[in-house]
Amino acid sequence: MTREVVLAARPVGEPAESDFELREATVAAPAEGEVVVRNVFVSVDPYMRGRMSGVRTYVDPFEVGAPIDGGAVGRVVESRHDRFAEGDWVTSQLGWCEQGVVDGDRLRKLDPELAPPSTALGVLGMPGLTAWVGLVDIGRVEPGETIYVSGAAGAVGSTAAQIAKLKKLRVIGSAGSPEKVEWLRSLGIEAFDYRGTRAKDALSDGIDVYFDNVGGEQLEAALGALRPFGRVIACGAISRYNDERAEPGPRNFGFIVTKRLRVQGFIVSDHGDRFRDFVTEVGPWVRDGQISYRETIVDGLENTPSAFAGLFRGDNTGKMLVRVGADSLS
Amino acid sequence: MTREVVLAARPVGEPAESDFELREATVAAPAEGEVVVRNVFVSVDPYMRGRMSGVRTYVDPFEVGAPIDGGAVGRVVESRHDRFAEGDWVTSQLGWCEQGVVDGDRLRKLDPELAPPSTALGVLGMPGLTAWVGLVDIGRVEPGETIYVSGAAGAVGSTAAQIAKLKKLRVIGSAGSPEKVEWLRSLGIEAFDYRGTRAKDALSDGIDVYFDNVGGEQLEAALGALRPFGRVIACGAISRYNDERAEPGPRNFGFIVTKRLRVQGFIVSDHGDRFRDFVTEVGPWVRDGQISYRETIVDGLENTPSAFAGLFRGDNTGKMLVRVGADSLS
Numbered sequence: 001m002t003r004e005v006v007l008a009a010r011p012v013g014e015p016a017e018s019d020f021e022l023r024e025a026t027v028a029a030p031a032e033g034e035v036v037v038r039n040v041f042v043s044v045d046p047y048m049r050g051r052m053s054g055v056r057t058y059v060d061p062f063e064v065g066a067p068i069d070g071g072a073v074g075r076v077v078e079s080r081h082d083r084f085a086e087g088d089w090v091t092s093q094l095g096w097c098e099q100g101v102v103d104g105d106r107l108r109k110l111d112p113e114l115a116p117p118s119t120a121l122g123v124l125g126m127p128g129l130t131a132w133v134g135l136v137d138i139g140r141v142e143p144g145e146t147i148y149v150s151g152a153a154g155a156v157g158s159t160a161a162q163i164a165k166l167k168k169l170r171v172i173g174s175a176g177s178p179e180k181v182e183w184l185r186s187l188g189i190e191a192f193d194y195r196g197t198r199a200k201d202a203l204s205d206g207i208d209v210y211f212d213n214v215g216g217e218q219l220e221a222a223l224g225a226l227r228p229f230g231r232v233i234a235c236g237a238i239s240r241y242n243d244e245r246a247e248p249g250p251r252n253f254g255f256i257v258t259k260r261l262r263v264q265g266f267i268v269s270d271h272g273d274r275f276r277d278f279v280t281e282v283g284p285w286v287r288d289g290q291i292s293y294r295e296t297i298v299d300g301l302e303n304t305p306s307a308f309a310g311l312f313r314g315d316n317t318g319k320m321l322v323r324v325g326a327d328s329l330s
Numbered sequence: 331m332t333r334e335v336v337l338a339a340r341p342v343g344e345p346a347e348s349d350f351e352l353r354e355a356t357v358a359a360p361a362e363g364e365v366v367v368r369n370v371f372v373s374v375d376p377y378m379r380g381r382m383s384g385v386r387t388y389v390d391p392f393e394v395g396a397p398i399d400g401g402a403v404g405r406v407v408e409s410r411h412d413r414f415a416e417g418d419w420v421t422s423q424l425g426w427c428e429q430g431v432v433d434g435d436r437l438r439k440l441d442p443e444l445a446p447p448s449t450a451l452g453v454l455g456m457p458g459l460t461a462w463v464g465l466v467d468i469g470r471v472e473p474g475e476t477i478y479v480s481g482a483a484g485a486v487g488s489t490a491a492q493i494a495k496l497k498k499l500r501v502i503g504s505a506g507s508p509e510k511v512e513w514l515r516s517l518g519i520e521a522f523d524y525r526g527t528r529a530k531d532a533l534s535d536g537i538d539v540y541f542d543n544v545g546g547e548q549l550e551a552a553l554g555a556l557r558p559f560g561r562v563i564a565c566g567a568i569s570r571y572n573d574e575r576a577e578p579g580p581r582n583f584g585f586i587v588t589k590r591l592r593v594q595g596f597i598v599s600d601h602g603d604r605f606r607d608f609v610t611e612v613g614p615w616v617r618d619g620q621i622s623y624r625e626t627i628v629d630g631l632e633n634t635p636s637a638f639a640g641l642f643r644g645d646n647t648g649k650m651l652v653r654v655g656a657d658s659l660s
Contacts, residue, residue, distance in 0.1 A: 050588070057588040058558070215584070228388070234586045248578025254545070256564045257595040258380070258387040265587040 004097035020305040035104045036078040043071035043121040044308040049241040069095035091120040122319030123293040130268040131160035132278045139233040143168035151213035153180035155319035162291045176314040220250040234265040294318030334427035350635040365434045366408040373401035373451040374638040379571040399425035421450040452649030453623040460598040461490035462608045469563040473498035481543030483510035485649035492621045506644040545570045550580040564595040624648030
């Protein structure tokens with residue numbers, strides 16, 4: 001038996017506990033080529049909010065009554081795949097459950113000697129790849145440029161800000177608490193608290209690139225601050241994901257023409273072929289401590305929905321994870 | 331003596347006759363290297379509205395009390411430059427006046443045997459280059475794609491729509507009268523009248539590229555219709571130039587992320603180095619009649635302000651010009 005979280009109702013506005021249901025489920029016996037994995041960490045990510053709304057975008061919506069798939073890290077408890085053995089650390093898309101059966105070809109094995117396995121969901125996983133692809137392939141940042149990263153204390157933002165710093169950019173970052181700002185400053189980021197300081201004022205020197213994780217007012221301030229030929233790396237808009245009605249876009253959209261801006265959206269899942277290059281560059285930085293990362297870990301599968309809702313209140317510093325099982329197998 | 335139009339006041343909203351003043355002026359004797367030009371056509375262009383507002387964007391604002399410079403075509407009446415002789419057709423930035431003195435190095439000579447001189451202000455001039463650079467360098471359009479061109483009966487739009495057609499795209503265009511729609515249809519463009527048909531409905535098949543001359547509702551409809559990895563060639567926003575307050579941007583800005591769109595602004599004056607390539611490709615199409623062009627010609631310098639204001643009411647089909655003098659020299 002296992003436990004899993006299913007979508008009970010499509011959230012209206014902020015996700016509520018009642019939109020989810022914890023239930024017991026059986027774990028099927030693995031067929032040839034399949035592996036049984038016991039999750040240690042499951043990931044909650046802002047993009048999952050869109051999937052809960054039932055609108056098809058770049059990824060199929062979650063169905064009401066069905067389990068919620070997503071990134072997870074765990075250990076193999078039974079293997080019928082020749083690349084995996086009991087005890088292996090793996091990352092999967094098993095989602096919000098304690099245990100499940102996975103096609104071994106869709107698993108990636110982790111080496112816990114190289115990096116803590118949880119990093120496969122954060123700085124060395126999807127959020128890290130998002131940050132790197134955004135900067136390198138979408139923004140094509142150059143040394144000496146000034147970049148503004150909103151949501152800079154989040155999983156994507158904190159990685160983007162530090163990679164940009166290592167690539168010799170001047171980095172300005174926003175976050176939503178004094179503690180987050182302090183952490184960012186300790187990393188050499190010119191951080192400000194957007195709850196007390198207007199982005200417009202913080203960006204008055206001008207910027208060349210904006211890494212947008214937030215949308216809304218921050219986006220409008222960034223369009224105002226961008227220099228001619230600036231770029232917007234349109235990664236996400238967490239300030240908007242709980243909106244029930246589409247709110248108006250930036251009033252200064254016209255700057256895109258007059259300042260010859262390039263605004264480019266991207267979705268990390270289109271860039272899986274860049275994973276190896278990403279790990280080659282960023283892996284050593286993480287290993288050597290040139291990139292720091294933080295994790296906000298909530299305990300217990302039953303707390304996954306509230307951890308998820310917390311993303312939109314900024315409860316997390318760095319990557320938000322839910323621990324659903326022990327590290328050790330026994 | 332000559333006559334010139336000066337800016338009498340910064341327009342508030344729609345430009346009014348009282349914002350301009352016609353006055354007499356003297357023409358200085360040309361210094362060495364200078365040329366005296368008598369204008370035949372002066373150009374009125376939507377981008378000039380921004381210069382009247384006194385806000386510095388990519389080009390200096392017009393000053394109250396000062397003449398209005400801009401594109402013009404005329405004939406040399408006196409030359410102290412060795413490349414020009416009396417009678418030559420030239421294009422200059424002399425602007426809204428009947429006659430003026432110009433540095434010969436800033437003049438381009440026209441060959442009236444190759445194309446009517448007025449085309450140097452339209453299909454073979456700045457608006458034509460805008461259309462071509464937008465499609466080729468900014469939108470990077472490909473055969474078989476579907477493009478939507480708003481303002482498709484204007485100087486830029488009608489050229490863009492026809493170039494796109496010649497490059498084997500499916501072309502949908504919008505315009506603001508039955509006559510304009512009929513003209514576009516005669517050119518093989520799938521045209522609709524945006525005053526009677528909602529762009530959203532006309533674009534329900536989906537599009538790959540949007541050539542935006544208009545902004546506002548058309549932009550919002552296009553963002554909705556764009557397919558994944560679509561592009562917006564952000565050329566202008568004539569529906570917005572008379573706004574006194576910045577209106578909200580498109581409500582569906584979020585599609586830029588979810589559909590991985592690229593929205594890129596450009597200003598033709600950054601692309602002067604492409605003029606030769608543009609003429610090489612587009613010149614023969616115009617000469618052979620594969621690209622049609624229309625001109626809306628208003629007579630008399632004193633009618634320049636109302637011709638200009640007419641751009642925002644859609645008075646023009648194709649390029650709006652003001653004839654300020656005879657073709658012949660005598």
